[in-house]
Amino acid sequence: MSLSVKNCNICPRHCNINRNYNNGFCNEQNTIKIAKIIKNFKWEEPCLSDKKGVLAIFFSGCNLRCDYCQNHEISRGQIGKNYSINEFINLIEKEQLDCDAIDLITPTHFSKNLIEAFKKINKKVPVIWNTSSYETTQNIENINNFVDIYLADLKYSNNELGQKFSQCLDYFSYALPAIKKMCELKQDKFDNEIMKQGVIIRHLVLPNYIQNSLNVLDVIKKEFANRKISIMSQFTPNGKSILNRKLNSIEYKTVIRHMEKINLDNGYIQDFESANESFIPKFI
Numbered sequence: 001m002s003l004s005v006k007n008c009n010i011c012p013r014h015c016n017i018n019r020n021y022n023n024g025f026c027n028e029q030n031t032i033k034i035a036k037i038i039k040n041f042k043w044e045e046p047c048l049s050d051k052k053g054v055l056a057i058f059f060s061g062c063n064l065r066c067d068y069c070q071n072h073e074i075s076r077g078q079i080g081k082n083y084s085i086n087e088f089i090n091l092i093e094k095e096q097l098d099c100d101a102i103d104l105i106t107p108t109h110f111s112k113n114l115i116e117a118f119k120k121i122n123k124k125v126p127v128i129w130n131t132s133s134y135e136t137t138q139n140i141e142n143i144n145n146f147v148d149i150y151l152a153d154l155k156y157s158n159n160e161l162g163q164k165f166s167q168c169l170d171y172f173s174y175a176l177p178a179i180k181k182m183c184e185l186k187q188d189k190f191d192n193e194i195m196k197q198g199v200i201i202r203h204l205v206l207p208n209y210i211q212n213s214l215n216v217l218d219v220i221k222k223e224f225a226n227r228k229i230s231i232m233s234q235f236t237p238n239g240k241s242i243l244n245r246k247l248n249s250i251e252y253k254t255v256i257r258h259m260e261k262i263n264l265d266n267g268y269i270q271d272f273e274s275a276n277e278s279f280i281p282k283f284i
């Protein structure tokens, strides 16, 4: 069974198209499409996984189009396998028993399907909503019943960089209220230092755009100072972007020093070496 999605306005793109027949900006129709599943994935932030690792589900397509995307084939919806809602329910019910959490990666454009699926799933472990944060507050309210943890990017501190890199005129205008809504809906809860509910705000530092990162940190300090943050150094050039080199250590140190200067110390800093081993991030 697929879900009928007419007049899709799930995300801020507001394509308003009938996804039973057409692809939206996210390049997906009405059926859940998964590009990759990694069981026992251990490379998310340490508080998200105890021993087994998470069940990482990489959805095909994306409602952003970042030219530096590290997962181009996946985000452009070029690869993937279709799952009916029942097939997705079976997948989760079977695999959740062997993981610490279910990690839904770039799931926004399949929100309606996932809401239907999780109404029937007998959830045993937390569900992570791993998002670019280009979301409407309405969608966050809609999915909040089955989501336990928001792993939310804050990519840019203004709309201009979204326009430059992500084909998006209003990234910051939507991401800030979306993250505020996530924080309003989920207080942080831990069991032996493992997060069971809450919000982690992530930021990937981009080469040549250090001022953006400093400004993002200032926004986090002002708006979300008591929430966990995660600063990532793993940027890897994909050969398609003007961002054609890795981060250098001086740039990364500048960002980390600013964190220290403004007393943002509740969270994780990815080891700088991760810039040389993408997809094997270390957090300290």
Ligand code: SF4
Pocket (backbone or CB within 6 Å): 008, 009, 010, 011, 012, 013, 014, 015, 016, 017, 019, 023, 024, 025, 026, 027, 028, 062, 063, 108, 109, 110
């Ligand atoms: S989810 Fe896809 S089709 Fe729907 S509004 Fe967003 S980009 Fe458009």
